[in-house]
Amino acid sequence: METLPSSPPSSPPEILELDSIKALKILGKGATGTVFLAHDVASTSSSSSPFAVKLVHKSSASSLRRARWEIEVLRRLSVDSNQNPFLPRLLASFESPEYFAWAVPYCSGGDLNVLLHRQNDGVFSSSVIRFYVAEIVCALEHLHTMGIAYRDLKPENILIQQSGHVTLTDFDLSRSLKKPTRPQFYQPDPELSTDRKKSRSFSLLISPAEKNKTGLKKTRSARVNPINRRKTSFSSGERSNSFVGTDEYVSPEVIRGDGHDFAVDWWALGVLTYEMMYGETPFKGKSKKETFCNVLMKEPEFAGKPNDLTDLIRRLLVKDPNRRLGCHRGAAEIKEHAFFSGVRWDLLTEVLRPPFIPLRDDGKLTVGGFDIREHFEKLRTTPSSAPPSPLQSPPHVCRKNDPFIDF
Numbered sequence: 239m240e241t242l243p244s245s246p247p248s249s250p251p252e253i254l255e256l257d258s259i260k261a262l263k264i265l266g267k268g269a270t271g272t273v274f275l276a277h278d279v280a281s282t283s284s285s286s287s288p289f290a291v292k293l294v295h296k297s298s299a300s301s302l303r304r305a306r307w308e309i310e311v312l313r314r315l316s317v318d319s320n321q322n323p324f325l326p327r328l329l330a331s332f333e334s335p336e337y338f339a340w341a342v343p344y345c346s347g348g349d350l351n352v353l354l355h356r357q358n359d360g361v362f363s364s365s366v367i368r369f370y371v372a373e374i375v376c377a378l379e380h381l382h383t384m385g386i387a388y389r390d391l392k393p394e395n396i397l398i399q400q401s402g403h404v405t406l407t408d409f410d411l412s413r414s415l416k417k418p419t420r421p422q423f424y425q426p427d428p429e430l431s432t433d434r435k436k437s438r439s440f441s442l443l444i445s446p447a448e449k450n451k452t453g454l455k456k457t458r459s460a461r462v463n464p465i466n467r468r469k470t471s472f473s474s475g476e477r478s479n480s481f482v483g484t485d486e487y488v489s490p491e492v493i494r495g496d497g498h499d500f501a502v503d504w505w506a507l508g509v510l511t512y513e514m515m516y517g518e519t520p521f522k523g524k525s526k527k528e529t530f531c532n533v534l535m536k537e538p539e540f541a542g543k544p545n546d547l548t549d550l551i552r553r554l555l556v557k558d559p560n561r562r563l564g565c566h567r568g569a570a571e572i573k574e575h576a577f578f579s580g581v582r583w584d585l586l587t588e589v590l591r592p593p594f595i596p597l598r599d600d601g602k603l604t605v606g607g608f609d610i611r612e613h614f615e616k617l618r619t620t621p622s623s624a625p626p627s628p629l630q631s632p633p634h635v636c637r638k639n640d641p642f643i644d645f
């Protein structure tokens with residue numbers, strides 16, 4: 239099923255001038271790179287806003303291949319006909335003998351994992367879940383119609399834009415597969431006027447009849463706590479990562495080594511939705527082995543009365559990928575599920591009042607900064623004698639039975 243990444247027509251990328259940009263802070267460190275908030279000191283435009291720059295050292299064949307592929311995916315997503323409101327685009331890129339660096343729009347709201355753990359009870363209401371899952375479904379649908387399986391869906395990879403809408407990040411584990419036979423492109427309604435866009439809250443995505451049915455009226459106000467910027471991507475809610483992605487999100491077919499396709503993303507969507515509902519993932523064990531055993535054997539447990547949301551999760555978490563929701567007609571099948579009834583899929587981007595809106599503090603950040611290359615080099619050459627911080631990801635280890643060893 240897997241094919242080599244082809245090279246579709248894409249516009250030449252802007253060259254990122256590392257000499258003229260300064261980093262303002264580190265946004266996060268992943269397995270392969272460091273992401274900085276940066277600004278262009280050479281820009282004369284007063285409106286120039288900060289952006290995110292990911293820097294990856296070409297230290298191994300694997301990081302080199304992954305970085306190249308991530309840039310390629312971002313480049314494809316930046317072609318006009320391929321842009322999607324819930325996916326990033328490539329602003330500019332740079333390659334030296336030592337590094338890859340590329341810039342994407344900055345998402346000031348942090349990631350969904352942090353947002354979830356900031357909730358008092360560590361869960362979202364069903365209307366908030368509906369908002370986020372709907373946008374994520376559209377993002378995955380778009381990637382699938384481009385022939386790309388995302389393969390790393392987890393709350394840490396879902397960023398919140400300044401507008402409160404989501405953006406998926408981190409495409410280094412994605413893979414080019416044969417395109418689904420029935421593409422379902424996301425098409426915003428061209429007839430929407432700006433007036434209609436004004437003060438549209440996310441709860442308005444649901445028809446009044448559906449609001450009664452889903453109990454939406456009883457939920458808290460659509461506009462709740464604004465979220466603060468956080469220092470890094472690490473939080474108390476962080477899980478331990480295995481070789482790729484997170485063990486708790488890996489699908490049964492990947493563990494079995496059966497070969498996998500786009501349905502792995504629908505499985506991960508089921509795990510993610512469960513986590514948003516209950517504050518924990520459904521198959522987490524005490525060890526990686528126990529987690530994988532649970533993924534293969536255990537049925538998810540649902541506290542409380544069954545409802546449309548639990549039904550959606552149950553159908554996404556079907557162990558057999560050929561019976562899983564989404565396996566026949568892709569995202570269209572998921573969009574038709576009762577949990578989403580009344581959702582105006584064509585209006586998602588028009589919601590001006592998403593559930594959480596980041597505080598706006600970019601303005602005061604665009605002064606000074608440090609040299610990204612110098613900083614990165616210092617980080618790499620400083621021997622870490624101290625024991626690893628509990629907030630840091632474990633080192634990237636490739637083991638024989640790793641599900642994604644082929645990448």
Ligand SMILES: Nc1ncnc2c1ncn2[C@@H]1O[C@H](COP(=O)(O)OP(=O)(O)OP(=O)(O)O)[C@@H](O)[C@H]1O
Nearest residue numbers: 265266267268269270271273290343344345408471
């Ligand atoms: N555009 C952005 N805006 C704000 N923060 C970002 C942005 N891109 C990435 N980050 C932050 O940096 C972190 C690491 O980014 P990313 O996941 O792309 O790196 P990675 O090295 O591929 O990580 P992983 O180990 O998950 O593969 C993210 O979790 C996020 O917190």
